[in-house]
Amino acid sequence: MSIHLLYPDGSSHSFEDGTTGLEVAESIGSRLAKAAVAVSVDGAEYDLSRALPSGSLSVITDSTEAGRHIIRHSAAHIMAQAVLGLYPGSTFAIGPAIENGFYYDFDIGRGFTPDDIEAIEARMAEIVAADQPFERFELTPDEALEVFADHKFKVEIVKSVDDSEVDGSSGVISAYRNDAFVDLCRGPHLPSTGRLKAFKLTRAAGAYWRGDENNPQLARIYGTAWESKKALEEYLHRLEEAELRDHRKLGPELDLFSSPPELGSGLVLWHPKGGVIRKIMEDHSRRLHERFGFDFVFSPHLAKADLWETSGHLSFYAENMYPGIEMDGGQEYRVKPMSCPMHVLIYRSRGRSYRDLPIRLSELAAVYRNERSGVIHGMMRARGFTQDDSHTFCRRDQVDDELAMHLDFVLTWLRDFGFTEFEADLSTQPEKSVGDQELWTIAERSLEDALKLADIPYRIAEGDGAFYGPKIDVHIKDAIGRRWQMSTIQVDFALPENFGIDYVDAENQRQRPVMIHSAKAGSIERFFGVLLEHYAGAFPMWLAPVQAEVIPVADRHNDYAEAVVGHFKSMGLRAEADLADATVGEKIRRAMTSKIPAVVVVGDDDVANGTVGFRMRGLDEERGVGLADATDRLTSAAVLPGEET
RNA sequence: GCCGAAGUAGCUCAGGGGUAGAGCAGCUCACUCGUAAUGAGCAGGUCAGGGGUUCAAAUCCCCUCUUCGGCUCCA
Known part of the structure; x- marks a missing residue:
C-alpha cells in the first residue's frame, strides 16, 4: 500500500502508507520541515504527526496566514x-x-x-x-x-x-x-x-x-x-x-473637532479647521450628486410618530430611535434616524408618470440614532451624524441601469478621496423577506451585473440581505490595510408598498416604483474619521484646512509675508502667515507637526526679488522660487478631483 | 446595557493619609533668526463629581459620571 501526493509544482510522489506530514516535509527539505506547522491535503489540514491520505499536498509554514x-x-x-x-x-x-x-x-x-x-x-x-x-x-x-x-x-x-x-x-x-x-x-x-x-x-x-x-x-x-x-x-x-493615527487623538490635536463630556456622549463639535474639510467634502458630494443626476431635497429633524409607524421603523428600528416627544396635546413626534420616509412623502406629493422616472432625491441629513453607550467610538460611531442619503425611485426596467450608475457613483466618490482598493459584499434574499420573487431575482442579478461591470472583487453573502431587499456594501482598504465598510446601495421593495406609492405607466395603469437607497460616504462623520486615519492627519492639498503656511524669517518680513498670503488667497488657496515671535525653525516645526502640505519661507532675498522659499510635503526645499511660479504649483496641487484639465 | 481598565494644569505624565509637581502648550520680556524646538520670567488645579472613614483624603471605602478596550468571528 502506498499514498500518492501531488506537490504544488505539479510533480507526483509516492510514499509508504502511514507516512506523516513531517516525514514528507523532511523529504522535501530540512528548512521546509523546520518551518512547517502542518500540512494540507486536498484542502483538509493535518497535524505533522498524522498519517496522510493521497491527494494534493501543500506544506503550511509558520510565516503564512x-x-x-x-x-x-x-x-x-x-x-x-x-x-x-x-x-x-x-x-x-x-x-x-x-x-x-x-x-x-x-x-x-x-x-x-x-x-x-x-x-x-x-x-x-x-x-x-x-x-x-x-x-x-x-x-x-x-x-x-x-x-x-x-x-x-x-x-x-x-x-x-x-x-x-x-x-x-x-x-x-x-x-x-x-x-x-x-x-x-x-x-x-x-x-x-x-x-x-x-x-x-x-x-x-x-x-x-x-x-x-x-x-x-x-x-x-x-x-x-x-x-x-x-x-x-x-x-x-x-x-x-495605528494608535498614533487614531482619529480621536488626531482630531483634537489638529484642532479639527472635539467631543467634550459637557456636550453628551456620541455627539461631536466641528471646529473651524475640521469645518473646512467637512465643507469641502460636502461640496464635493453635492457636485458629484449633480453630475450623476440627483436632485437635492431637505427634510426636518422631526416627524410624527405615525410616519415612522407607516415606514415600519417603529416595528423594526425603534430600539435605535430616541423616545417620543409630546406636542400639540398628545401628538407624538420622533427624531429622525433616517430620511427615507420623508423622501417618500416628497415623491408622493403629486401624481407621478412613468416619464418622470427615475426620480433621484438626495440629502445631507442630520440624523440621530440611539447607539448603546458601549459602542460609541469617536466619529466612527456617533449618536448624531450626517448621512449622505439618497433615494431613487424607478421603474423595473430601469433597475439595471440605475444600479450600475449608483455603483459607478460610489466608486468615483471613493477614488476621489484616495482609496484604491475595494471589496464588495452582495447580500442576497434572507429566509424571511417581503416583495415578489421576480423583483428579488431581477435586483440580485442587476446588483451582481453592476459589480462585474465595475470589475471590483466581491463575495456573495447568501441570505444576508435586509428583509426588504438585497444590497451591496462597499469596503475600502486604508493606508495600513484595515477594512472599513463605507458605501451602501440597497434595493427596497417594502417602503413603496408601505406608503402605497405609484406612478402611471404608458397604458395608464398604476404601477409600484422600485426604490434604491444609497449612501456614498455613509456618515460624513465616520467617513471623515476614516479619512483622517487613512492620511494620518496629513490630508492631500485639496482637503487640507491650511494649504500653505507663510513664514517670515524676521519681523521686517511680516508685511511681505502677508502680501504673499493675500496673493495666495486671491488665487483661491487657503494660506496663513505665522507672525508669532519665534524662530524660523520653531515656526517650520509647527507647520510640519500641523501637517500643513506647503511651507513658504520669506526673507531678505525674497522681499528684494519677489520670490519665496518653497517646500511641499515629500519634496525638497527650494530657494528663490518666483511668486507666480509658487502660486501655480500650489493651485495645480490643490485642484479638485475630477476637475483636472 | 454588561465585563474589565482608567480619570491629577490645555496636552503627556509623576506623586500616593500631613502646603499640588515636571515637560510641552499659553502669557510677558529679551533675541530678529533662511528650513523640525533661542533664552529668561510669569501664570495655570475643587487631583472627574458626590458621600463616607480620619485630627487630617488627590491618596483608603462606597455611589455616580465620563473615557478607553471587549461583548458575530462556532470545539
Whole structure:
C-alpha cells in the first residue's frame, strides 16, 4: 500500500502508507520541515504527526496566514491549560484564533485582573519551556460528554456538534492532549508547545457565551502570537502606529473637532479647521450628486410618530430611535434616524408618470440614532451624524441601469478621496423577506451585473440581505490595510408598498416604483474619521484646512509675508502667515507637526526679488522660487478631483 | 446595557493619609533668526463629581459620571 501526493509544482510522489506530514516535509527539505506547522491535503489540514491520505499536498509554514492561525490556536490551548491549572474549579468555553491573535473564554467566578494576566503569561512560558507534545485522539460524542462532564460549555459544544455534523467525520469528535490538559479541537496543532516562539496576552474583557446578552457573561483573555519574536515586535509596532493615527487623538490635536463630556456622549463639535474639510467634502458630494443626476431635497429633524409607524421603523428600528416627544396635546413626534420616509412623502406629493422616472432625491441629513453607550467610538460611531442619503425611485426596467450608475457613483466618490482598493459584499434574499420573487431575482442579478461591470472583487453573502431587499456594501482598504465598510446601495421593495406609492405607466395603469437607497460616504462623520486615519492627519492639498503656511524669517518680513498670503488667497488657496515671535525653525516645526502640505519661507532675498522659499510635503526645499511660479504649483496641487484639465 | 481598565494644569505624565509637581502648550520680556524646538520670567488645579472613614483624603471605602478596550468571528 502506498499514498500518492501531488506537490504544488505539479510533480507526483509516492510514499509508504502511514507516512506523516513531517516525514514528507523532511523529504522535501530540512528548512521546509523546520518551518512547517502542518500540512494540507486536498484542502483538509493535518497535524505533522498524522498519517496522510493521497491527494494534493501543500506544506503550511509558520510565516503564512494559515500557519499563524495554527500557531495562535495552539497558543489559545496553552493559555487555557495555564488558566485551568492556576484556578481550580474554573471552566472554559471557546478559544479560537482570530485576526492577529486569539482569545479564550473562561468562567473563573470573577474577571481577570492585570496580575492574573501576568501570572497566566508566566505559566504559559513554563508550558512552552516544557515542550509538551500535542497529541490528537478521537472520541465518540458519548465519550466526549464523559470526559468533559465537569465543563458545561464543552458539554453544550459536544451536543451541538452531535446535532449538526461538521467536517463529515460522522460521529467522531477530535480532541487534543498535552500533558494532563485535554480540549476539544478540530485541529490541527503545532507538534509541541515548544514551537510557540512568541506570544503576548493583550487584554482581558467580558464576552457573552455565544455572543448573546441573555447568556452568562464569561471572562475573555485576548492574546497575540507570531512565528518569531521579530514578527511579534513588528505587530506591536503596527498597533502603536495605528494608535498614533487614531482619529480621536488626531482630531483634537489638529484642532479639527472635539467631543467634550459637557456636550453628551456620541455627539461631536466641528471646529473651524475640521469645518473646512467637512465643507469641502460636502461640496464635493453635492457636485458629484449633480453630475450623476440627483436632485437635492431637505427634510426636518422631526416627524410624527405615525410616519415612522407607516415606514415600519417603529416595528423594526425603534430600539435605535430616541423616545417620543409630546406636542400639540398628545401628538407624538420622533427624531429622525433616517430620511427615507420623508423622501417618500416628497415623491408622493403629486401624481407621478412613468416619464418622470427615475426620480433621484438626495440629502445631507442630520440624523440621530440611539447607539448603546458601549459602542460609541469617536466619529466612527456617533449618536448624531450626517448621512449622505439618497433615494431613487424607478421603474423595473430601469433597475439595471440605475444600479450600475449608483455603483459607478460610489466608486468615483471613493477614488476621489484616495482609496484604491475595494471589496464588495452582495447580500442576497434572507429566509424571511417581503416583495415578489421576480423583483428579488431581477435586483440580485442587476446588483451582481453592476459589480462585474465595475470589475471590483466581491463575495456573495447568501441570505444576508435586509428583509426588504438585497444590497451591496462597499469596503475600502486604508493606508495600513484595515477594512472599513463605507458605501451602501440597497434595493427596497417594502417602503413603496408601505406608503402605497405609484406612478402611471404608458397604458395608464398604476404601477409600484422600485426604490434604491444609497449612501456614498455613509456618515460624513465616520467617513471623515476614516479619512483622517487613512492620511494620518496629513490630508492631500485639496482637503487640507491650511494649504500653505507663510513664514517670515524676521519681523521686517511680516508685511511681505502677508502680501504673499493675500496673493495666495486671491488665487483661491487657503494660506496663513505665522507672525508669532519665534524662530524660523520653531515656526517650520509647527507647520510640519500641523501637517500643513506647503511651507513658504520669506526673507531678505525674497522681499528684494519677489520670490519665496518653497517646500511641499515629500519634496525638497527650494530657494528663490518666483511668486507666480509658487502660486501655480500650489493651485495645480490643490485642484479638485475630477476637475483636472 | 454588561465585563474589565482608567480619570491629577490645555496636552503627556509623576506623586500616593500631613502646603499640588515636571515637560510641552499659553502669557510677558529679551533675541530678529533662511528650513523640525533661542533664552529668561510669569501664570495655570475643587487631583472627574458626590458621600463616607480620619485630627487630617488627590491618596483608603462606597455611589455616580465620563473615557478607553471587549461583548458575530462556532470545539
